[in-house]
Amino acid sequence: MTDIPTTAAAEILGTTDPFAPRKDPFVTLPLPAARALTLLGAVATIASTFMSWTYTTDFPGDLTVNGYPGGLQVITLIGAILTGLIALGAFRVKGLAWLVPSRSNNAVLLLAAGTFATTWYTVIAIAQELGGLANLDPGGFVAAVASLALLIGALALPIDRHPLEQPDADYYELGRFSENGAFRGTWAWLREARLRHSELPVADPRKLPTWVQYLAIIVVAAAGLKVLTYGLATGYTEVFVGYLILVAFTLWSFSAAGLTRQFSQITTDHRPFAMIVGVLAAIAYPFAQNNEHWANLGVNILIFGTVALGLNIVVGLTGLLDLGYVAFLGVGAYAAALVSGSPYSIWSGTQFPFWAAALVGMAASLVFGVLIGAPTLRLRGDYLAIVTLGFGEIFRIAVNNLDGVSGPKVTNGPNGIAQIPDLSIFGYNLGDSHDIGSFTLGRFANYYLLMLVITVIVVLIFTRAADSRIGRSWIAIREDETAATAMGINGFRVKLIAFALGASLAGLAGTVSAHVTYSVVPNPYQFSGSAPPNSAFLLAAVVLGGMGTVSGPVLGAALLYLVPEKLGFLQRYELFAFGVTLILIMRFRPEGIIPNRRRQLEFHEAETEVPAPRAPGDGAVTAGQAGA
Amino acid sequence: MTTTETTGTAPAAQPDGTPLLHASGVIMRFGGLTAVRNVDLTVNSGEIVGLIGPNGAGKTTFFNCLTGLYVPTEGSVSYRGTVLPPKPHLVTKAGIARTFQNIRLFANMTVLENVLVGRHTRTREGLLSALIRGPRYHKAEARSRARAMELLEFTGLAGKADHLARNLPYGEQRKLEIARALASEPGLLLLDEPTAGMNPQETRATEELVFAIRDQGIAVLVIEHDMRFIFNLCDRVAVLVQGQKLIEGTSDVVQSDDRVIAAYLGEPIATTEGDAGTDAGTDGATDAETDTDPDGGSAAGEQENDR
Ligand SMILES: Nc1ncnc2c1ncn2[C@@H]1O[C@H](COP(=O)(O)OP(=O)(O)O)[C@@H](O)[C@H]1O
Ligand SMILES: [Mg+2]
Numbered sequence A: 001m002t003d004i005p006t007t008a009a010a011e012i013l014g015t016t017d018p019f020a021p022r023k024d025p026f027v028t029l030p031l032p033a034a035r036a037l038t039l040l041g042a043v044a045t046i047a048s049t050f051m052s053w054t055y056t057t058d059f060p061g062d063l064t065v066n067g068y069p070g071g072l073q074v075i076t077l078i079g080a081i082l083t084g085l086i087a088l089g090a091f092r093v094k095g096l097a098w099l100v101p102s103r104s105n106n107a108v109l110l111l112a113a114g115t116f117a118t119t120w121y122t123v124i125a126i127a128q129e130l131g132g133l134a135n136l137d138p139g140g141f142v143a144a145v146a147s148l149a150l151l152i153g154a155l156a157l158p159i160d161r162h163p164l165e166q167p168d169a170d171y172y173e174l175g176r177f178s179e180n181g182a183f184r185g186t187w188a189w190l191r192e193a194r195l196r197h198s199e200l201p202v203a204d205p206r207k208l209p210t211w212v213q214y215l216a217i218i219v220v221a222a223a224g225l226k227v228l229t230y231g232l233a234t235g236y237t238e239v240f241v242g243y244l245i246l247v248a249f250t251l252w253s254f255s256a257a258g259l260t261r262q263f264s265q266i267t268t269d270h271r272p273f274a275m276i277v278g279v280l281a282a283i284a285y286p287f288a289q290n291n292e293h294w295a296n297l298g299v300n301i302l303i304f305g306t307v308a309l310g311l312n313i314v315v316g317l318t319g320l321l322d323l324g325y326v327a328f329l330g331v332g333a334y335a336a337a338l339v340s341g342s343p344y345s346i347w348s349g350t351q352f353p354f355w356a357a358a359l360v361g362m363a364a365s366l367v368f369g370v371l372i373g374a375p376t377l378r379l380r381g382d383y384l385a386i387v388t389l390g391f392g393e394i395f396r397i398a399v400n401n402l403d404g405v406s407g408p409k410v411t412n413g414p415n416g417i418a419q420i421p422d423l424s425i426f427g428y429n430l431g432d433s434h435d436i437g438s439f440t441l442g443r444f445a446n447y448y449l450l451m452l453v454i455t456v457i458v459v460l461i462f463t464r465a466a467d468s469r470i471g472r473s474w475i476a477i478r479e480d481e482t483a484a485t486a487m488g489i490n491g492f493r494v495k496l497i498a499f500a501l502g503a504s505l506a507g508l509a510g511t512v513s514a515h516v517t518y519s520v521v522p523n524p525y526q527f528s529g530s531a532p533p534n535s536a537f538l539l540a541a542v543v544l545g546g547m548g549t550v551s552g553p554v555l556g557a558a559l560l561y562l563v564p565e566k567l568g569f570l571q572r573y574e575l576f577a578f579g580v581t582l583i584l585i586m587r588f589r590p591e592g593i594i595p596n597r598r599r600q601l602e603f604h605e606a607e608t609e610v611p612a613p614r615a616p617g618d619g620a621v622t623a624g625q626a627g628a
Numbered sequence B: 001m002t003t004t005e006t007t008g009t010a011p012a013a014q015p016d017g018t019p020l021l022h023a024s025g026v027i028m029r030f031g032g033l034t035a036v037r038n039v040d041l042t043v044n045s046g047e048i049v050g051l052i053g054p055n056g057a058g059k060t061t062f063f064n065c066l067t068g069l070y071v072p073t074e075g076s077v078s079y080r081g082t083v084l085p086p087k088p089h090l091v092t093k094a095g096i097a098r099t100f101q102n103i104r105l106f107a108n109m110t111v112l113e114n115v116l117v118g119r120h121t122r123t124r125e126g127l128l129s130a131l132i133r134g135p136r137y138h139k140a141e142a143r144s145r146a147r148a149m150e151l152l153e154f155t156g157l158a159g160k161a162d163h164l165a166r167n168l169p170y171g172e173q174r175k176l177e178i179a180r181a182l183a184s185e186p187g188l189l190l191l192d193e194p195t196a197g198m199n200p201q202e203t204r205a206t207e208e209l210v211f212a213i214r215d216q217g218i219a220v221l222v223i224e225h226d227m228r229f230i231f232n233l234c235d236r237v238a239v240l241v242q243g244q245k246l247i248e249g250t251s252d253v254v255q256s257d258d259r260v261i262a263a264y265l266g267e268p269i270a271t272t273e274g275d276a277g278t279d280a281g282t283d284g285a286t287d288a289e290t291d292t293d294p295d296g297g298s299a300a301g302e303q304e305n306d307r
Helices: A006-013 A031-048 A072-090 A106-130 A138-155 A172-179 A181-193 A210-233 A237-257 A259-269 A271-288 A292-317 A326-338 A354-376 A383-401 A443-466 A469-479 A481-486 A491-516 A535-545 A551-566 A568-588 A614-627 B059-066 B088-094 B111-118 B127-132 B135-155 B170-182 B200-215 B227-233 B251-255 B258-265 B278-291 B293-304
Strands: A022-024 A159-161 A434-436 A439-441 B019-030 B033-044 B048-052 B074-079 B096-098 B188-192 B219-223 B236-241 B244-249
Touching: A031 A072, A031 A106, A031 A138, A072 A106, A072 A138, A072 A237, A106 A138, A106 A159, A106 A237, A210 A237, A210 A259, A210 A271, A210 A292, A210 A551, A237 A259, A237 A551, A259 A271, A271 A292, A271 A443, A292 A326, A292 A443, A292 A469, A292 A491, A292 A535, A292 A551, A326 A354, A326 A383, A326 A491, A326 A535, A354 A383, A354 A491, A439 A443, A443 A469, A443 A491, A443 B127, A469 A481, A469 A491, A469 B111, A469 B127, A481 A491, A481 B088, A535 A551, A535 A568, A551 A568, B019 B059, B019 B219, B033 B048, B033 B059, B033 B074, B033 B219, B033 B244, B048 B059, B048 B200, B048 B227, B059 B074, B059 B188, B059 B219, B088 B096, B096 B170, B111 B135, B111 B170, B127 B135, B135 B170, B170 B188, B170 B200, B200 B219, B200 B227, B227 B251, B236 B251, B236 B258, B244 B251, B244 B258
Parallel strands: B048 B219, B048 B236, B096 B188, B188 B219
Antiparallel strands: A022 A159, A434 A439, B019 B033, B019 B074, B236 B244
């Protein structure tokens, strides 16, 4: 039934369903030729990475050696191997067919495009940085041609795409542009070129033996750790760009192949196991690389991600726009700094143990959360956004002025509270290096592990709260506040709980953040800036990653932290680039990188056909037009 | 921390029993516009009462006044003898549940979750017990789920428990709204045009559903434009025209009242000399139904936009 492509079936029946998915190549070639070209391209690309691409070692990563790939060549090599494997899977070669459960050639095309992009990026970067094509060795040309052949071969495969548009279809959604035929024609090819693979049937992974499912989780966690540390270890911007391109296309390709869907089903079925494996992989991170700089990056990502997760309760689950959320991080950090025993604290004598300081930080944020939330959450609409925006600024300005000159001496103004002593938990001083076996855990690695504990707690709080009576009422309020109150939900109360919980989680992260950075100053706690912990970035992490999910905001936070860190040249255009990215994401993938709640209908291919969203819509639209 | 099953929300199914809902002198003004003028209405336990009237008559507004979504300018609403505070969640807690004319489901929640939200007032676990997840929490959650599944069986949606609400066909969305409302264990259910946009078969099924609900001891107050539906179903029918209650009585009385026919034909209320036959009355009803279609269109349009 599903094996017959719908277009073919429609041809047999002599009808054309305008909304039928189609499977058309972009480049016309006989299918065997297209397959052969794809595989040949992949093999040739693999071979090319064993050749020398340039004469000099001036280009970052040594690309001059024959017989041993280096730098960006490794990335091309990995891309080409993956493309070859996925292609064999898509061609249903025995033993590899499981790689592409959706049977879609889109997976091949996306990986081929990723390989092509990294390879050509490398070749062009060599020519551009070293001043001309003359700097390329024959290997470079071979790589360029081979990856182009690979891409063309993949383009000639039948690709699952958006349905063709009827020439006389009425584009009511374009409003007045619908009269403008030229406008319509200009963009039709682009709309028709879009890939469409999210609805393809995929085998249900629950039929796999349990040990295979467990193994899949372990393998993915290990691979994720490896890929992440590899990316961090890239020493040059060029290599990192190539890495980013390939990772993005690979993930996209896996989702086209249906692997992502199968994997997310497996993780939902074995959630505790998946969480344990995930945590173990995260614990392994400081051991997998013995580098304090990366450990520092790790802590900061965890802090940022944890705060984003707290914000996700407020924004993603409850749908409240909080534009001053970073202030709660600040409240927690300042509260912890005041009781840390720092000589610059007004209570320099008092040094609370960590658990007490954490509670103080949470409580302080909670109080502020309730103070801000109570008057504003009764109102609907954008009041909360405006008030929180104001609160965020008031917090920063107030801390700047509580210096004993403009106001009472509490925070030392712009100088902040410095010399915050390191934490000591059960006699384990987090400031010192500790040897564990052959590994050395430095200061940041210690804090990374502490922060990991807190992140796990916050993840548990998030998931448990989200999947409960209170979490459902948050989501109900986000979806439709009127209907939610009509179902008996006390909107104000429930929103206040979400707001206060979000605030106290940020406060908790703030207490660790204060110790990691040695000192607390007002500057980072602002609405927007060029360095991560600010309200705009937090919001961006949530929106970019995927509202309402656990992994989304953490991934978003990691990206927002890593990309500026690794791509120094973006420095000046960073905010601009984020703005553009956000607009693009909102337009083309409003659910974020990791979409929420889409698994429901994904494995129903056999029992029920996906309820055609068109069928009721069509009739209703016609009726609407008739009524209008 | 425990689930409290409401007591006393399931009175015996006996028509014309004790007064359940009593609205007296309800007036709702929006600036200069008086949408509801001094309407009195009583619903007794075990009864199905219909509320009809042309579009813009103020029926939905009256529902909103009853359920606390609007604070009536004047007048009061009492349920089981106590005056209801004009807060929607308290009204639901007291035992009145409702559906909406333009379907208002939680589109991105599953069918089951939608019904579970309806259980909100009948369960009490707060944030802490959700975080701790003790045995009591699990028990309450399991009981809620079992009850929700029962309701889905009852409305015929059990097979789609895991689907997203927005992916349901139109008729099933309406059913889900009813299941969600029933989850709050109401004594009185308010249905706002439950068959709008449905085909005749679905309308028939909804009729059966409403009877089944009444048989469970839940009184029903229903707004509808489909006259056959109303006159089949209702023990009593009230007619609202331009915010005023024109007449109230049994189906036969209302059906043969000239003023009602006139009102549906769009003539001034004062003129009662209308000689239009029953045929014309049905025509009017059909017109009214077509008028509500843009609503249906927009609801389904939203649902279509999910990609
Ligand atoms: N929130 C509001 N603000 C102003 N006017 C309203 C509001 N709600 C309803 N109305 C008006 O009240 C009248 C009655 O509307 P409604 O109760 O929806 O009619 P029905 O449900 O009987 O078709 C209409 O004229 C409508 O425009
Ligand atoms: Mg209405």
